[in-house]
Amino acid sequence: MAQQLSDAVGSLSGVGPARQKALAELGINTVADLLTYYPFRYDDLQVKDVNEIADQEKVTLKGTVASEPVLARFGRKKNRLNFRLLIDHDVYMVTFFNQPYLMKQITTGQPIAVYGKWDAKRSSLTGMKIINPNNADEAFGSIYPASKSVRQTTLQKLIKQAYDGYADVITDIVPEPLRVKYRLLSRRQMIHDMHFPASQDASSAARRSATYEEFLLFQMKMQELKQSDATTNGIAIHYDNDRLKAFIKTLPFELTHAQKRVVNEICLDLKSPQHMNRLLQGDVGSGKTIVAAIVMYAAITAGYQAALMAPTEILAEQHANNLAKVFADTDVNVALLTGSTKPAARKTLLAALAAGEINLLIGTHALIQDGVDYANLGLVITDEQHRFGVNQRAAFRQKGGQPDALAMTATPIPRTLAITAYGEMDVSEIDELPAGRQPIQTTWVRSNQANSALSFVRQQINTGSQAYVVTPLIEESETLDVKNAEALSANLQDYFGPTIKVGLLHGRLKPEEKDAVMAAFKAGDIQVLVSTTVIEVGVDVKNATIMMIYDADRFGLAQLHQLRGRVGRGSKASYCILVADPKNQQGIERMQIMTQTTNGFVLAQKDLELRGAGDVLGVKQSGMPVFKVGDPVADLNVLQVAQQDAHAIVQQPDWQDQPAYQALAQYLKVKLAAVGTLD
Known part of the structure; x- marks a missing residue:
């Protein structure tokens, strides 16, 4: 049989079952995987x-x-x-x-x-x-990411063997017109010079070619998904515009220009028979929830059901309470479904949902479990998009006849990464804050100044305000985290004395204990809340005006910004105090920029520059693709060019049949078949 790059790596000499298994752990299953397992230096x-x-x-x-x-x-x-x-x-x-x-x-x-x-x-x-x-x-000498089971020398020998044996069957994937335009190497030469460069220049040229190839293939997948989404018959939701306008007039505030723009973009998508797949980005407190309420109401006026999925029970409950108030004078029937819903109540709720009596269901991932059947689901909204995995999003789409999908996130993703992580989605941004939102004053103090900061916290509490105090998770030991938090809350209780109540929230508390602490804080029975866990995104206690963060340099800028967004939600002036002794210049820069801007998008871009793409959101939870060669930050211009080229290719009718693109089309067909779907 003729050799093919898709041959199993076990077909190489020296690769028995044990080594094959060890290589699979590095993501190397085929000869193609081995040849594109590139050195990192x-x-x-x-x-x-x-x-x-x-x-x-x-x-x-x-x-x-x-x-x-x-x-x-x-x-x-x-x-x-x-x-x-x-x-x-x-x-x-x-x-x-x-x-x-x-x-x-x-x-x-x-x-x-x-x-x-x-x-x-x-x-x-x-x-x-x-x-x-x-x-x-x-x-x-090429140096590869190795493991305990697969040593450098083993990888070097196997890659040499694979190249010597399969060089003749390495064919070009990047279309020739693009290779000529950007002076890129042939794929065979590129793979050779990635592994065995004769000089620094040869290595750089190979890396440049490999980066473009990787980005083009990724962007082609994104364009293919976008096109298949556009051709998938979605639902044309012909909402009642007069009722929608009347509902917006009942809101106790004027929408910002950005909110109006975003509502119009989403409503145009709802009317279209094509399937909506849109990402709504908005900074902390920019008013995404009210936008969600308006577009869900639009869907409901057309006779459809809407569903809103949040990552935690606390956030789901908060959404349910807030939206019940917003829809109090309408015929919207709001229900809440979480893992804590009692069996009897759940049974009643599911029957009402299947009968179409509930037209807005809010909850956690319980919304997509088996047995949850919708009568006529038209719109699905996921809050805090980056917290949900691929499968959860796909499961929701199968619950109805391809309901329109809107994902929301308050984690500002710079345009750079939005292109990358959500390339198949249309992106809407709310880029201004509602009128009346108090700017949050941020200060950075060294740990030896923490006591003077605490005396300021005491003054604020004495005027009737509340405070969050966050201490970071030390991943090595959950026990240590709890001790740290317990010690800190005990010290603060001693410091503030009996008249000020200090509460504690940490990862080892049972869900009902966490809820009880949070409820006491919301009710004002606890004035200072110490927490090891990041206070849930979206948790809304209007009386909390101080966020004090110990060891703030252990957090990323995006996380610090999320924490800061827990205060400043009422009419009082609010403050964020960062306590940190950064060990290096980068740490100092991060503290300084936090005090200079409250714009989440500026911070996210800065975080990206300082820490790199992988760290900003945490690759695993953000759905960020992991590239072998390209760096979406350092190579942003290549990423953008690749996106433009991919877009231009798929705009051509029957592009797959053109001789220049056949190898590319075949490669994508095999890749998409292998993963089933990339949604």
Whole structure:
């Protein structure tokens, strides 16, 4: 049978069942996976002249072994291997730590090349590895992400074997017109130079080509999804415009320009027979919930049911309470379904839902469980989009006849990442705050100034306000977190005295205990709430005007901004106090920018620049794709160009049948079939 890149990696020599399993853990299942398992850095293995080397530089020296190697053991499992290396007429000491097996490769009088770190003061080299001096391919040594089960050397050998055996069947995926336009390498050359570059320039050219290829393939998948969504018959929701306008007039405030714009964008989508898949971004407190209420009311006036899914019970309950008030004078029947709903009440509720008597259902992921049947579901809204996985979103769409989908998030995602993470969605932004929202004053203090900050907190509480005090999660130990929080709440109770009640919220409390603490805080029975968990996004206690965050440098800017958004929700002036002793310049910058702006989008962009894409939202929970080569921040211009090119390709009628795009179309067909769906 002819060789194909889709061949299992087990078809290579030296890959038995155990190694195949270990490679699968690294995401390597096929020869194609192995060939695109790219190095994350290179060691420059070109031999250098001793006189040109800087102190502590990593270099390769080539010479002759001038003395017998000596192995000295010290401590348990620790050893040092020394020998002298003759280069021209000078002798240098070479030392390897904890690699006793290298003795066999060191023979007096024989040529040797050693890669290691140069110590200029001692004119000596701390060796890292021995290089085959005759191997011309190794001008640059590729370093791969390895694991306990799969070592560097194993990966290097297997990739070399795969390339030698399969180079002839590597064909181009990026269409030739685009390769010519951007001066990109052929795919065969690109893969070769990613793994075995002859120079720095060759490595850079390969990485540039690989980045574009990766981004183009990703954006093509996004465009394909967007197109299939557009051609999927959705529901044309012909809402009653007069009733909708009358409802908006009953609201106790004027909508902002941004809210009006966003409502119009969503309502246009509702009317369209194409399936809506829209992301609504709005900063903390920008009024997304009222936009959701308006568009859900629109769907209900057309005889459809609407559903709103929130990530936690606290948030679902809060939405249910708020929306019950908003819809008090309408014929909207609001119901709440969570994991805590009692069996008898659940049974009654589900019967009413199936009969169409409930037209707005709010809840947690309980909304998408088996047995929850809707009479006529037309609109689905997920709140805090990044907290829901792919499968949960897909399950909701199957609950009705392709209901329109609106996802909301208060986690500001810079335009950069919105292109990437939600490329298949249309994006609406609420980019202004409602009138009357008090700006939150943010200050940063060192931990030795915390007491003066606490005396300010006391003054505020004495005027009738409440405060949150957050201490970060230390992931290594939940027990430690609880002790930290308990110690902090005990200290604060001592500090504030008996007249001010301090409450405690941490991850080990049972759900009902958490709810009781939160209810007491909302009722004003607790004045200071200490929490290890991030106070739920959207939790709304209008009387809370102070957010004090200990060890604030342990949080990302987006998280700090979310926490800050828990205050400033009423008419009183509000304050955020960051207590932190950052250890480096980046930490100092992050604290400073928090005090300079309350714009979540500015902060999110800054967080991206300082921390990189993977850290901003946490790759796993945000649905962010993980790229092998490209960096959506550093390579933003390439990402945008790839998006424009992908859009231009799919706009062409029957593009898949054009000779230039056939390889690309075939590749995507195989990929999409393998994953089923990318929604």
